[in-house]
Amino acid sequence: MTKRQRKRLWLASGVILLGLVILLIGWQHQTAVFAFLDQWQNYRQYVLEIRHLGPYAFLVFGLLMIGVTLIPGAPTSAVALIIGACLGHWGGFVVNAIGLTIGNLLQVQLFARVRNHRSKKPDSRVYRALIKMQHPALGVLIGYAVPMIPTAFVNLAAGDTHLTPEHRAWRALGVQRLSRLSTPLRAICLF
Numbered sequence: 252m253t254k255r256q257r258k259r260l261w262l263a264s265g266v267i268l269l270g271l272v273i274l275l276i277g278w279q280h281q282t283a284v285f286a287f288l289d290q291w292q293n294y295r296q297y298v299l300e301i302r303h304l305g306p307y308a309f310l311v312f313g314l315l316m317i318g319v320t321l322i323p324g325a326p327t328s329a330v331a332l333i334i335g336a337c338l339g340h341w342g343g344f345v346v347n348a349i350g351l352t353i354g355n356l357l358q359v360q361l362f363a364r365v366r367n368h369r370s371k372k373p374d375s376r377v378y379r380a381l382i383k384m385q386h387p388a389l390g391v392l393i394g395y396a397v398p399m400i401p402t403a404f405v406n407l408a409a410g411d412t413h414l415t416p417e418h419r420a421w422r423a424l425g426v427q428r429l430s431r432l433s434t435p436l437r438a439i440c441l442f
Contacts (some may be wrong), residue, residue, distance in 0.1 A: 301338075312337065313353075315334070324401070381394055390412070
């Protein structure tokens, strides 16, 4: 058995074991699980309670959006959808736009701090294209707009293009406005 096969066997065994543990806990605490799920039947009441928190809800959801944006690979679009559902159309839009912009700018700054400590630069065709564009601001804007390119990857390239923080902020905000137009279409497709 090769090392790769052993690794896959351990991974499969771990996933199966984790699934069995979750099923066992769910079976033992079945009444508590069903009581918890029954509480969520009245979700409109929870949304109204969240909206009545006022500015605190905006602050908490904004910090949540910033935190999720800082984690590479985190599902920011799912969190943005939940924020939009809880805070409404315009409140969700404002919190998502500000949270994503601040989160992306913070991530660029974090990547800039560790730039000199990297052993090797990323070697990707997309990364090289973003870095060597004649207009790097346009490249960053396109990188944020294309959903197939990870945001952390674009933030890394934005830090390496040596754009001013003002240019990075305008590119991130510009994309927020453009991506907002497609959000109602996504919501219609979900329902």
